[in-house]
Amino acid sequence: MLKYQLKIQLEKAKDHARKLKKEVLALYLACKRKDVPWYAKIIPVLVVGYALSPIDLIPDFIPVLGYLDDLIIVPLGIALAIKLIPNDKLDECRLQVEETFKNGKPKNWVAGLIIILIWLIxxxxxxxxxxxxYSFNGISISNLYFLFCGSFLAAAISGAAGFGGALLLLPLLTYTIGTTMAVPVLTLAQLIGNLSRVLIGFRQIKWKPVLIFIVGAVPAAIVGAWFFAIVPTDIITRLIGVSIIVFVVLKYFKLIQFKPGNITMVCGGVLVGLLSGLVGSAGPMGAAIFLSLNLPPVAYIASEAVTATAMHIVKTIVYQKYIGIGMKEVALGLFMGVGMIIGTWAGKKIIENMPKEKFIKFVGVLLCFVGLQMIVFG
Incomplete structure (x- = not known):
């Protein structure tokens, strides 16, 4: 009898929670209105962001605790948010919900990624x-975990911006397995990550500029990988950083009109391929060139990933011949590759509905940050 009553109460709580969640979409529209005071939006924005996240902070499969956010936390947040929005404005938003979201409610993958980060921490x-x-194959379990998390975050960044993953992973790998093997393992992990980006956005790849770029990039990557062991890479890295920032600033203020024709793309491929072989990755430089094609977000990510995949394949072959990549390094690269596949998927979810103009500005800002990091740390 008690079990039956608890079940009834649980169903009533679920029904109440469902009714409250319908208000989320009205709150979503209210948060976008300019006639709603900014201070009244603070809590509603947080509540709506979490409510529309496709990932729960406490997964439903966890007994008892799994119901906390659905039945208590989110409903309480929604009830509080409703009190903060003026009634007349919220009523207008309620009337707009059905028409605005006839194709389904939006999903907040940024909030989902934040929740994933909390789990990782x-x-x-x-x-x-x-x-x-504890350790496995000579590497501590904690280092393996941090490498997996780093691979996920690196791929999420690369999946959203087209670059930046190597700059996060290289210091972690250098600390874990040493400088000499860090670049080959990074290359193998990036090969897997870039392949996943290619597959995810395959239908939107712009093949003509990609193939022209590869004509210059692949031979240059072979030469760069060959010189990898004898060139002071910290100087090259800083020069890349300066070049990226100068390029983005000039392009933003329209001081240069970069029109990537066939010759320009081949020359850009040579430069990026050479630097990629020397320092492990020249993704930000390649991203700056592909950004000038003004492609939609997914097309830009997938097209740039094709060129990176081609370079990583030839670099892996060269590294294997002149440095020697053992099974330990291959296994580590494959292990990190799994994290990169998951991260690539997460990155795509963030950018697939982002307007092209907003995406270009987003990538430009990230390029400047990455360039500054390269200048400072080498």
Missing amino acids: LGAWIVVKFFAT
């Missing part, structure tokens, strides 16, 4: 607390 605490003394 919690996982890091658990690994360091309970598994710090």
Whole structure:
């Protein structure tokens, strides 16, 4: 009898929660209105962001706790948010909901990614607390965890911006397995990550500029990889950083009109391929060139990924011949590649509905940050 009553109460709570969640879309529209005071939007924005996240902070499969956010946290947040928005404005938004969202409600993948980051941080605490003394194949479990998390984050950044993953992973790999093997392992992991970006956006690839770029990039990548062991890469990295920032600033203020024709794309491919072989990745430089094609977000990501994949394949062959990549390094690269596939998918979810103009500005800002990091740290 008690079990039956609890079941009835649980169903009533679920029904109440569903009714409240319908208000989320009205709150979503209210947060976009200019006639709603900014201070009244703060809590509603947080509530709506979490409510529209496709990922729960507490997964539903966890007994009892899995119902906390659906039945308590989100409904309480929605009820509070409703009180903060003026009634007349909210009523107008309620009338607009059905027409505005006839194709389904939006999903907030940015909030979903933040929740994933919280999980990763919690996982890091658990690994360091309970598994710090364990190792596998000569690498500690904690280092393997951080490499996997780094691979996920790197691929999420690359999947959203087309570059930046290598700059995050290279320091982690250098600390874990040393400088000499870090670049070959990074190349293998990036090969897997870029292949996933190619597959995800295959239908939108712009093949003509891609193939022209590869004509210059692949031979240059072979030469760069060959010289990898003898050139002071920190100087080259800083020069790349300066070049990226100058390029973005000039393009933003329209001081240059970069029109990537066939010759320009071949020359750009040579430069990017050479630098990629020397320092492990020249993704930001390649991204700056492909950004000038003014492609839609997914087409830009997938097209740039094709060129990166081609370069990583030839670099892997050269590294294997002159440095020697053992099974330990191959296994580590494949392990990191799994994290990169998941991260690539997450990055695509963030940018697939982003307007092209907003996306170009987003990538430009990230390029400047990356260029500054390259200048400072080399």
